[in-house]
Amino acid sequence: MGPILLKKVGELAAVLLIVSFGTFMLVSLLPNDPAVSILGQGREPAEYAAVREELGLNDALPVRYLDWLGSAVAGDLGRTVVPPYTDVLDRIAAALPVSVELAVLGMAMALLFSIPLAMWSAHRAGGRVDRVISAGSFGVLSVPSFLAGLLIIMVFANQLGWFPRGQWVRISESLGDNLYHAFLPALVIALAETALFTRILRNDLITTLQEDFILAAKAKGMSARHILFSDALRPSSFSMITLLGISLGRLIGSTVIVEYLFALPGMGSLVIGAANTGDFTMVQGAVLVIAVIYVLTNLLIDLSYGVLDPRIRRAHV
Amino acid sequence: MNSTSALLPDRPAAEQESPVLIVDDLRTQIHTPRGDVQAVDGISFTLGRGKTLGIVGESGSGKSVLGRTIMGLYSTGPTMTVSGRVLIAGKDVHTLGASGLRELWGSDVGMVFQDPMTALNPVKKVGVHLTESLRRHRTMNRAQAKAHAAELLNLVGIPEPRRRLDQYPHELSGGMRQRVVIAMSLANEPALLIADEPTTALDVTVQKQILDLLDRLQDELGMAIVLISHNLGVVAGRADRVAVMYAGRVVETADAAALFGLPHHPYTEALLEAIPRLDQPPHVRLAAIDGAPPNMVAPPIGCRFAPRCRYAQSDCTLAPPSLDGAVTRGIATPGHSFACYHPVNAGGQ
Numbered sequence: 006m007g008p009i010l011l012k013k014v015g016e017l018a019a020v021l022l023i024v025s026f027g028t029f030m031l032v033s034l035l036p037n038d039p040a041v042s043i044l045g046q047g048r049e050p051a052e053y054a055a056v057r058e059e060l061g062l063n064d065a066l067p068v069r070y071l072d073w074l075g076s077a078v079a080g081d082l083g084r085t086v087v088p089p090y091t092d093v094l095d096r097i098a099a100a101l102p103v104s105v106e107l108a109v110l111g112m113a114m115a116l117l118f119s120i121p122l123a124m125w126s127a128h129r130a131g132g133r134v135d136r137v138i139s140a141g142s143f144g145v146l147s148v149p150s151f152l153a154g155l156l157i158i159m160v161f162a163n164q165l166g167w168f169p170r171g172q173w174v175r176i177s178e179s180l181g182d183n184l185y186h187a188f189l190p191a192l193v194i195a196l197a198e199t200a201l202f203t204r205i206l207r208n209d210l211i212t213t214l215q216e217d218f219i220l221a222a223k224a225k226g227m228s229a230r231h232i233l234f235s236d237a238l239r240p241s242s243f244s245m246i247t248l249l250g251i252s253l254g255r256l257i258g259s260t261v262i263v264e265y266l267f268a269l270p271g272m273g274s275l276v277i278g279a280a281n282t283g284d285f286t287m288v289q290g291a292v293l294v295i296a297v298i299y300v301l302t303n304l305l306i307d308l309s310y311g312v313l314d315p316r317i318r319r320a321h322v
Numbered sequence: 323m324n325s326t327s328a329l330l331p332d333r334p335a336a337e338q339e340s341p342v343l344i345v346d347d348l349r350t351q352i353h354t355p356r357g358d359v360q361a362v363d364g365i366s367f368t369l370g371r372g373k374t375l376g377i378v379g380e381s382g383s384g385k386s387v388l389g390r391t392i393m394g395l396y397s398t399g400p401t402m403t404v405s406g407r408v409l410i411a412g413k414d415v416h417t418l419g420a421s422g423l424r425e426l427w428g429s430d431v432g433m434v435f436q437d438p439m440t441a442l443n444p445v446k447k448v449g450v451h452l453t454e455s456l457r458r459h460r461t462m463n464r465a466q467a468k469a470h471a472a473e474l475l476n477l478v479g480i481p482e483p484r485r486r487l488d489q490y491p492h493e494l495s496g497g498m499r500q501r502v503v504i505a506m507s508l509a510n511e512p513a514l515l516i517a518d519e520p521t522t523a524l525d526v527t528v529q530k531q532i533l534d535l536l537d538r539l540q541d542e543l544g545m546a547i548v549l550i551s552h553n554l555g556v557v558a559g560r561a562d563r564v565a566v567m568y569a570g571r572v573v574e575t576a577d578a579a580a581l582f583g584l585p586h587h588p589y590t591e592a593l594l595e596a597i598p599r600l601d602q603p604p605h606v607r608l609a610a611i612d613g614a615p616p617n618m619v620a621p622p623i624g625c626r627f628a629p630r631c632r633y634a635q636s637d638c639t640l641a642p643p644s645l646d647g648a649v650t651r652g653i654a655t656p657g658h659s660f661a662c663y664h665p666v667n668a669g670g671q
């Protein structure tokens with residue numbers, strides 16, 4: 006690990022502090038009175054005051070933030086403030102794998118579709134295949150994802166009955182069943198990302214294919230396939246990898262639409278549910294975890310640039 | 323020179339007789355948005371085994387397009403129309419088809435590019451550049467290819483070849499990189515090497531080393547070289563024959579000694595005056611040729627050099643002078659042709 010990496014980690018820690026403080030403040034400023042959420046309407050004012058005191062809501066904000074942050078670092082995100090009063094971390098631990106799996110599967114599918122499509126497009130840029138793929142990407146991008154999701158459900162789940170809808174099987178129960186249930190929601194996630202990745206990668210590939218080293222590879226008699234995969238892909242993938250990192254981080258916290266369409270118990274459902282019931286500890290905890298994951302994903306992406314390009318690698322060592 | 327003996331090909335005697343490269347009335351038209359450019363306009367020559375042809379002309383005269391058309395290798399970009407014939411080692415380049423060309427490239431003919439900074443893939447190790455080419459055209463396992471790659475680096479004068487194989491291009495100097503590019507293009511001992519401005523991007527001292535290297539490799543491997551440069555000085559002393567290009571055409575061609583000794587075309591004369599000389603103090607302005615090359619979308623009707631020629635007369639703009647005209651009129655020898663009505667150094671002409 007070089008000093009550059011250490012600096013990066015420091016920066017990310019600062020980002021986390023700011024994000025967590027922001028969330029904490031935001032949730033604290035909500036018009037909801039947590040005591041009312043917990044006790045319900047129509048109690049004595051003294052009872053509400055007692056609950057507030059117990060929750061520490063009467064302390065000054067900075068004190069409350071530091072208390073909360075200290076426990077969070079120690080792995081304690083508190084308990085939900087609405088029934089059933091469960092451990093916030095346990096609830097997140099149950100919801101997070103669903104979101105992570107959907108996001109990772111969705112991204113993997115998007116890469117699997119977009120890399121060959123982009124290569125096919127770029128290989129004969131301006132040709133018929135390229136135009137069809139371009140039009141297709143624009144088409145997909147212009148359809149709102151809930152609509153695409155509904156269509157996919159109607160066709161593959163309702164009409165054809167190939168895939169289930171609205172159940173979730175954990176990986177620990179059965180990997181095959183898990184993938185079977187995750188396929189359609191991941192596909193919905195992959196659709197828009199595929200269109201985006203294909204466009205970005207196609208453009209970067211076209212630029213790379215004009216480089217001298219591509220001509221030099223041709224002049225050695227290397228095949229078009231070899232040139233695309235072995236010479237052009239890696240130097241062309243930076244924008245796409247950056248986009249992938251942003252998408253991955255974003256999706257883990259916000260596959261809300263897909264979770265809603267397929268009634269899946271992920272992070273999106275968790276946060277929305279908590280916000281609706283005024284469960285502020287739940288919202289705070291979930292947002293913190295999402296921010297941590299987002300920041301870690303971006304760190305990984307930063308590190309991957311060094312793997313992709315040896316000239317950057319040297320700067321890190 | 324232990325390492326080179328393994329690289330020396332045994333070639334049948336018959337092959338040594340016939341030319342390695344035959345170019346016959348080659349024309350390349352580039353269809354650009356501004357109009358059609360006749361970048362190569364009726365060029366013919368032959369090149370024997372182990373010989374060097376220097377192709378010289380100002381920037382934009384069509385040298386690179388000629389080099390690429392000879393190989394049948396086009397970069398992405400505007401469409402082109404090609405006519406005429408190119409035979410490399412007896413194979414008709416323009417009828418080979420895509421897979422035939424891929425067999426030809428890198429085995430019968432290699433290409434060295436102008437800028438070694440961009441001709442190597444920045445994310446690939448030096449060794450991979452060489453081994454993939456070797457394994458593409460020969461049956462070799464990884465270890466054999468790697469050993470051979472090290473030999474190639476040794477051959478092109480790169481010290482510590484084993485260590486260099488595992489380095490990335492950015493870890494090498496420009497001169498070293500050009501050596502790698504040369505090793506790459508020679509990996510399968512092609513009969514023909516096309517070197518398009520191989521030293522233009524390099525320092526003056528490194529230029530000479532690279533040209534000397536090409537000379538030595540030619541002696542050791544026996545390949546024919548098409549040496550392209552905008553600078554007559556680069557091909558001086560290295561080319562057996564020289565062809566001077568102007569606006570897509572060869573305007574004078576001769577054995578190097580004759581061309582340098584007694585040039586007949588006014589353009590060649592002007593180019594000779596413009597050769598940068600090492601014994602001159604730096605920053606002395608060269609006698610650059612006045613004017614600019616013609617608009618290639620609509621070139622002049624007669625001699626294309628007429629607007630810039632100090633010997634031009636009224637007949638020059640009527641019809642283009644032909645390369646054989648001077649021979650026909652008995653004012654030049656068959657080995658020395660030039661396309662000019664009023665040649666210089668033509669003895670009383």
Ligand SMILES: Nc1ncnc2c1ncn2[C@@H]1O[C@H](COP(=O)(O)OP(=O)(O)O)[C@@H](O)[C@H]1O
Pocket residue numbers: 352354359361379380381382383384385386387388399400618
């Ligand atoms: N890709 C291209 N698109 C349009 N015109 C081109 C292209 N390549 C070459 N040309 C034109 O062809 C002519 C010859 O170019 P080139 O062979 O590169 O010259 P040289 O190598 O002698 O400097 C020039 O007029 C140039 O403008």
Ligand code: SF4
Pocket residue numbers: 587588589625626627628629631632633634635638643661662663664665
């Ligand atoms: S033909 Fe006329 S214009 Fe052309 S080079 Fe000769 S003298 Fe000059």
Ligand SMILES: [Mg+2]
Pocket residue numbers: 385386387518519
């Ligand atoms: Mg050129």
